[in-house]
Structures are given as structure tokens and as C-alpha cells.
Amino acid sequence: MTSEPDSSAVRTALWRALHVEIDAEPHLIEDEIGLALAAPADGWRDRPDMHPFGTRPYRAAIVARTRFVEDLLVDEDIGQYILLGAGLDTFVQRHPELAERVVVFEIDQPGPQAWKRERLDALGYRVPDSLRLVPVDFEAEDDWWRALLDAGLDTQAPALVSSSGVSMYITKAATAATLQRLAGLAPGSIVVMTFMLPLDLADPADRPGLEGAARGAQASGTPWISFFTHDEMVALALGAGFASARAVTTAAVAAPYLHGRTDGLTAASGESILLART
Numbered sequence: 360m361t362s363e364p365d366s367s368a369v370r371t372a373l374w375r376a377l378h379v380e381i382d383a384e385p386h387l388i389e390d391e392i393g394l395a396l397a398a399p400a401d402g403w404r405d406r407p408d409m410h411p412f413g414t415r416p417y418r419a420a421i422v423a424r425t426r427f428v429e430d431l432l433v434d435e436d437i438g439q440y441i442l443l444g445a446g447l448d449t450f451v452q453r454h455p456e457l458a459e460r461v462v463v464f465e466i467d468q469p470g471p472q473a474w475k476r477e478r479l480d481a482l483g484y485r486v487p488d489s490l491r492l493v494p495v496d497f498e499a500e501d502d503w504w505r506a507l508l509d510a511g512l513d514t515q516a517p518a519l520v521s522s523s524g525v526s527m528y529i530t531k532a533a534t535a536a537t538l539q540r541l542a543g544l545a546p547g548s549i550v551v552m553t554f555m556l557p558l559d560l561a562d563p564a565d566r567p568g569l570e571g572a573a574r575g576a577q578a579s580g581t582p583w584i585s586f587f588t589h590d591e592m593v594a595l596a597l598g599a600g601f602a603s604a605r606a607v608t609t610a611a612v613a614a615p616y617l618h619g620r621t622d623g624l625t626a627a628s629g630e631s632i633l634l635a636r637t
Contacts, residue, residue: 362470368446374418416627423613469494517547542600
């Protein structure tokens with residue numbers, strides 16, 4: 360059976376498309392494929408969560424973190440890319456030139472992943488050998504690591520793992536267990552994991568928007584349940600066995616990409632990123 364992706368995955372895809380449609384060039388990423396996948400109903404641009412100005416710093420943060428991770432993959436010359444909670448990510452479709460040297464593992468719930476496969480087929484995108492779709496039912500406590508190995512992960516070669524927009528939805532114990540498993544990746548591997556700061560640590564200007572997003576998540580049945588300080592997340596990664604770990608705000612990661620723009624595009628605070636190396 361197939362089921363549509365969750366609202367946060369669709370929102371991310373639509374914000375990435377809005378970045379191309381209404382933000383000034385240069386665009387941090389060019390991604391309208393996610394919009395084609397989502398195929399939202401007419402009038403989607405009029406939704407409150409698509410307001411062109413009210414959501415501007417949040418979509419800037421989304422596209423900046425995507426660009427950062429993808430640049431890291433290329434700059435570090437890593438040949439395996441693992442997306443935990445892949446949603447409507449379109450890295451493979453946007454970068455066919457990397458298919459010869461990067462194997463991509465997309466881990467997601469079976470229903471939404473089957474839905475995505477059908478949409479890719481409908482749009483004429485084949486699933487190349489370099490893309491491994493790995494269905495995992497987290498609610499049934501499927502062994503996602505075993506599924507990853509079965510899909511062909513080479514445990515002797517470095518991998519880059521991206522976990523974006525996931526940690527706030529799961530328990531801190533689950534995040535710790537995930538990090539402990541990932542710390543066993545080959546030397547030279549990198550884990551990039553986003554996490555939410557406690558809302559009282561966010562910039563006051565961004566706090567109302569974050570509180571609204573948290574209420575929306577609660578109303579949709581996917582509440583934010585876990586928040587971390589930088590020190591707490593770094594300690595969790597080091598305790599899991601990573602050789603090094605640091606945490607930076609998404610706004611700080613975005614700053615080099617947004618420097619020198621004349622449109623004043625900036626990334627919202629509230630979200631941070633763990634960078635952990637084996």
C-alpha cells in the first residue's frame with residue numbers, strides 16, 4: 360500500500376520551489392522537481408505556510424542546509440550518501456552527473472516511499488542503480504541498519520549521513536541510539552543531523568514563527584517532542600563514539616551562502632546542526 364508523504368516533507372519541497380520562484384538569484388539550489396512530485400492542489404501558494412515574506416527566513420534555512428550538505432558530499436569526495444527520513448529529497452534527480460561515483464540510500468517509511476517511487480515513474484524519472492530506496496517501518500521498530508546493509512552499504516568505505524528535520528519528532532533515547540549505530544561507520548564518515556534548540560533560546564524575532572510551527576506539528580499529529588542545546592547534542596555524539604563533534608546554528612551555516620546578497624535574505628534561528636565525524 361502507498362500513502363502520501365507527511366506534511367513537513369511536502370512543505371519542505373514547496374519551500375524549495377518557492378526559493379526558485381520568488382527569491383532573487385543566485386539561488387542556493389535549483390529544485391522544482393520536489394514541487395512536481397508533490398503536485399499540490401491549485402492555490403497552494405496562498406496557504407498561510409507559503410506566505411512569500413512570512414516564511415522567507417525559514418525557506419532560506421531549508422535551502423541553505425541542503426546546499427551545505429550536498430557541497431560537503433562533493434568537497435569531501437565521499438561515495439556513499441545516506442538520507443535518514445528522505446522525504447521528497449531530489450538530490451539524485453538534480454545531480455545525474457554524480458551517479459557514477461555516489462551511491463545514494465534513501466531511508467523512509469514504506470508507504471510514502473512507494474508513493475514517491477510511483478511519482479518518479481509518472482514524471483519519467485527512472486530509479487538508477489546508484490539510488491537505493493530503503494523502506495523501513497520505524498513504528499514497527501524495523502531494523503533500519505540491517506535494511507541499509509541489505510541495500511548494499513559498504514561498511515568499509517566512508518559515508519555521509521544526512522538526518523534533516525527528524526530529531527525533533529523522536530525521543531532523545533532514539534536519537535542517542537541512532538548516533539551510536541552511525542558512530543560505527545567507516546573512518547572518514549560524516550553525520551549531519553539537524554536539531555531544534557529549546558524555543559526560549561531562539562532569536563526573539565523568530566520565536567513566534569517557531570511556536571506556530573510547533574503548534575502546527577502538534578495539530579497534525581506529529582508533535583515536536585525533543586529539543587537539544589548545543590552542548591547536549593555534542594555530548595550525545597561524543598558519548599556515542601564519534602571521534603569529533605561540533606554544533607552550529609543553521610543560520611551560521613547559511614551565512615557564507617547568503618553573504619553579499621542585495622535582497623537581505625537571511626536564515627531563521629531556532630534550528631542547529633550537529634557535525635560529527637568518525
